[in-house]
Amino acid sequence: MNALKNILTAQQLTSLRTAIVTIIAALMLPAAALGADVTLQWDPNSEPDIGGYKIYYGTAPRTYGEPIDVGNVTEYVVKDLKAGAKYYFAATAYNTDGYESDFSNEVTWGTPAPPVMRIGHVDRVVINGDASITIAPGAK
Template identity: 60%
Template sequence: MKKLSGFFGSVLFTILAFKLFAGSVTVSWNPNSETDLAGYKIYYGTQSRNYDKTIDVGNTTSYRITNLSDGLTYYFAVTAYDTANNESDFSEEVFITLAPPEQPPVVAYFQAVDPQTLHLVFNKKMDPQSLKTISNYTISPTIQILSVEIDTSLTVVTIHTDKHQVGKTYTLTVQNVKDLAGNSMENPYSVNYSFKDQTPPFLERISLLNSETIRLYFNEPLDATTVTNT
């Protein structure tokens, strides 16, 4: 094999897959036709035509490069070498910027609106089908979830339930929901909540027991201290 300038000048050199997994790319190129071909080397780095890394990949025309940093631009070129260890000039250069990894969705806000309504707000647009799946939400102690609504932003969820008991603590758990890119929540989301009694008691009726005693009937149990001191 002769050492020729532009050895790969007319050879197609492409990136087959921008990103197979986080921090990796696969590069491929057309094979050289010379009979004494021994293999190829991939040169790459974060500066154009200034490569600080080299991989001898042997006699193959596709190779996956790993341990790349997301968010950086990498430049790639290939050379061929023959059985006498003569090496060609660089191929045409290609480059790729590895996008930062997608962050999993999280619940950014929760509100227990009333004993039959809960609100969730996610930090990004979500897959509507996974949001509407009732089995992705559970309440303990058990409260039946009747329906789930999502607004047009695909971030706000309204959960309609059977009536909660005032003063009791419940736990809502959300899991298996996905964003539009198909990323699932990293961990199930759980939050404790309760509803305070905000309705004042009222007197329903009065019963005269005798000339010195009356009995008062309220609509709900009262605090014993306030009743005795009144």
């Protein structure tokens, strides 16, 4: 440990502190900051030959990716949406012959943005036990 302390310059120690604080901050982020889930619910189609529903969504109005066939249910959770983004959703119904309805009304939802974490100055770094540290000059 003393040998490590003697070879670190002030700039390298600052870089090490920044790296450690960044790693700790990343570990402390809540799962919601990494993405979000949204639960969609709709009224059932009254047709006797209903086969199921498809969910469409994207980040621009009426511009969707591939649909999600959710089967014959009236609730579905779309998972892992990008934090801080606005999404547009629509649904269709299809019958047992595979004929698909027009799109439902479109609804929008904005996922929460990740929290901003402010981290103060780090006075020291304590390492208990053995440590192997690589510091690149000028790293931040």
